[in-house]
Amino acid sequence: MTTTATTQPGTPVDQPKQDGTLLRVLRRLGFENVSLVLAIVVLSAGIASVNPAFLKLANIAAIGNYVTVMGLLAVIQTVVIIMGGIDISVGSTAGLASVLTGMVFAANGQWWAAMLVPLLVGALCGLFNGLVVVFGRITPLIATLATLASFKGIAQLVSNGRAQGFTGADPVFIFISRGTILFIPTLIWVLIIVAALVHIMLRFSRVGRDIYAVGGNDMAARLSGINVNGRILLVFVLAGVVASIAGILITARTGSGQPVSGSEGLEMLAVTGAALGGAALRGGKGSVISTIFAVILLGVLINGMTLLGINPFWQNIAQGALLIAAVVIQQLSAGGRRVGLPK
Template sequence: MSTITTGPSAPAEEDTSSSAARWASSLLRSVGGQNVSLIGALAVVLVLFGSLNDNYLGWNNIQGIGEAITIMGLLTVVQTVVIICGGLDVSVGSQAGLASVVSAMAFTSTGSNALLGMGAAIGIGAFAGLLNGLIIVYGRVNPVIATLAGLAAYKGIAQLISDGRAQGYVLNDSIFIFLGRGKVAGLPVMVWILILVALGVHVLLKYTDIGRNVYAIGGNDTAARLAGININKYLVCVYILIGAVSAVAGILLTARTGSGQPVSGSEGLELKAITAAALGGCVLKGGKGGIGGIILAVALLGALENGLTVQGINAFWQNVAQGALLVVAVVIQQRRNGERAVGLPA
């Protein structure tokens, strides 16, 4: 005769469900609500355009998206650093265009020496960043105004030295070919460069005293100054970093297109970088932001732009979508921070 044992199973089920809820809550906290939203939006974009075009989710197109977002991604990563620090740089696109021209012209003038061409580009980029930083810190000029002047000046210099035309031809050089078209472990070299730069900046911000000081300056510059942080030095160094990485983006632009581009390929990158930074969780008044959300935002913008292009939608609509995304990102930030609307009672 068998004995049937009965007992309360509800508590066990409740324990299981509460454990799952705690696990989900812990996962959400570690990933971040902002990043979860970006992952969801990216999934929607991929599924939508994948259902409209069979080739959209193909490996070749995915690699193409990766290559297309690399230059914007590099500029967004360093834009994130300066935004966290409480500043802004709207001249990154012009700096990339100037570096692109310099890399190609130095390459051809030095007997096709790729390393000298790249070194000259990074040098001019770092100098442009240094100039921006000095104007902002010691000229006491608002960062937006100072870098807006840089946007016009660096673009003008690039056009002057190139006569407004593409310069040189670099695709007869193995180094430029490797940078622009090479692959490592199945991924384009350009994508690997973005990954390495993003990881480096992530480690810098999250695990070093330098990163903690950058957050402190953006969060409360008065408290940071009283804590003994040399704010002027940090700001100048941040703008030098932006210039150097913008130059790397310019070198990749040269490698990808085969020649130095004074404007084409770099114009409008500053707006894309700011949009991606805002979407990725950077608070534009400083003190908050991270690289994980930035990479997701860059991927989202790249997937959306590629999908619109694949569907044959007018490129002008991409600008409309980009502007709308920037407004949405800033509105969400304002709501999350509990800031009252301008001109309305709290």
């Protein structure tokens, strides 16, 4: 005889557990974004408790201006990493663009020519990187390590290793470096616009979906009809263009083309910002919004260390520690095999 369970009226029936409101909000915002914002708030509060000058509007604007160049490079580095590559030549490309901006402006005094030439050269630098990766069949790390040195050498060669030109008297460059729109510095607006355009491309376009697919599994992407080589070339060209925009901002901010000093170490900051924002170095995962929060965190950290009078050499140590921490967290969360340990 089989007994069947009956449900009496009013008796609760087992139903799937519903997530709490807070958990749903956190998932929508993204745990990485929330954790980065909390880190920014806690770090800012700690620095301000020691040095109240940290919260002055002038210092906050200084942080914003400082993170602009780093943010541009970190945003485009995020795209390259999502694709499954890395471009450590972006700092050298920015330095070359900065030099060309100063030299072209000194030659003809036209701000538009001083911006157009480095943008074209930056696109060519990115295209060269892409061609080396695609047709030379060299990993992006090695290819861009080589061009990091080459582009830096070209910048030093054409400038004789010295700052070039003077843009500090031109109204357009003055507006870029010191102007404001709706009380927000122009430099920050440049970062906002570029980041928004890249975010829209990644999230709402076929090109963006293709980039994620290539980074997730390039062989599967190729079999599904995606032009993998074309997407790789496109991403590296975009990296060169955005790096050139960063170089133009360096020239506007310093008043002259800087072959090395204005761009030294930017590639490290770009990779750190992207990795800290959750861009998976294995490819296929990343977010521009998270990268922006990570860049702000880096800016707050570096600015705070300066205000507190900490030896500048510790900044490099802090950046390296953050990069290691970000990659370790990625590796552990992905369940990947750690080097030197059994599976």
